[in-house]
Amino acid sequence: MTIKKVHPLLLNMIPLVEGISKTLGSNCEVVLHDLKNPENSVIAISNGHITGREIGSPMAEKGIKALREDEYEKNLIKYKTITKDGRTLKSSTLFIKDESNEVIGCLCINVDISEFLVAQKVISELTQTIDEKEKTIDYSKNNFENVNDILYSLVREVLEEKSKPIKYLTRNDKIEVVNQLEEKGVFLIKGSVEYLAEKLCVSIYTIYNYLDEIRRFK
Template sequence: MVESIANTFGKNCEVALHDLSSPQSPIIAIANGHVTGREKGSPLPDVIQKALKSDSLEDMINFKNKSRDGKILKSSAIFIKDENGRPVGCLTINIDISEFILVKNTLSEFCEISEPSQGKQGILHRQC
């Protein structure tokens, strides 16, 4: 499952399966670990540890995150619960969107156009 999801989204998508019964080294499967630098046996991320301590545990979908080396990530954490509603696992997805943001900013800058103004204020800028 982990490899299939990662292959669907490409090399910039890390997918990890966490076994919450062993909190010291919960990653039991991971694909594209280079995105965050994590590997099999790595500990839980801080954001997941905090979520597990909250009173109402809910999936965290599509939130902004950052890797240790500064990559901007689009992340989700889906909790797997037992029949009593207790979390036993977690599937995390981290997509490095750093290059997409660079392209977005470049396109935005490129699409900026200027119009002559009616006065001493100079040139007005607006986006297309």
């Protein structure tokens, strides 16, 4: 896309992109989108290595969904994003409106907090005392609407026990996750393998290989 087609208000915001990213450091990606062209919406980006995007890249799925459902009256602040390679991002999307109150663009800030989550786990283990009790979930007290809710809850519970981003999970960590879910009967739920493969950023064949390895020694 040519820069001449961009709204003047968005053009004036381009310097902010580099300014914010330089202030917050190399773990902070800042992206400016022109929403008139969602398939090639990125008109300015700094620290694009975080998500692998560049000028001319399309808008992320969450932003497109917000536009499609007219959910841009309120900015999206501090939501969680998982990259394709398993890193955890703390993200915010700020919608930009013109003088007619029409949404014309958005400024997205994505902070890679993966290393901070690892540090958080270390600090938590160092400060934990024997008086602290493990949290347990009583599934009989949860109001699950369908079997997929149980799947999502069980997977989330097991992954949260790891206390570190997917990117930092080793092969053994992932096998342990699969083993725990196997013991909970998760793989009796239709679509569970595909869902877990997406969460662990691996292929469905990898999950099946893990299951074969686990069952072989039982």
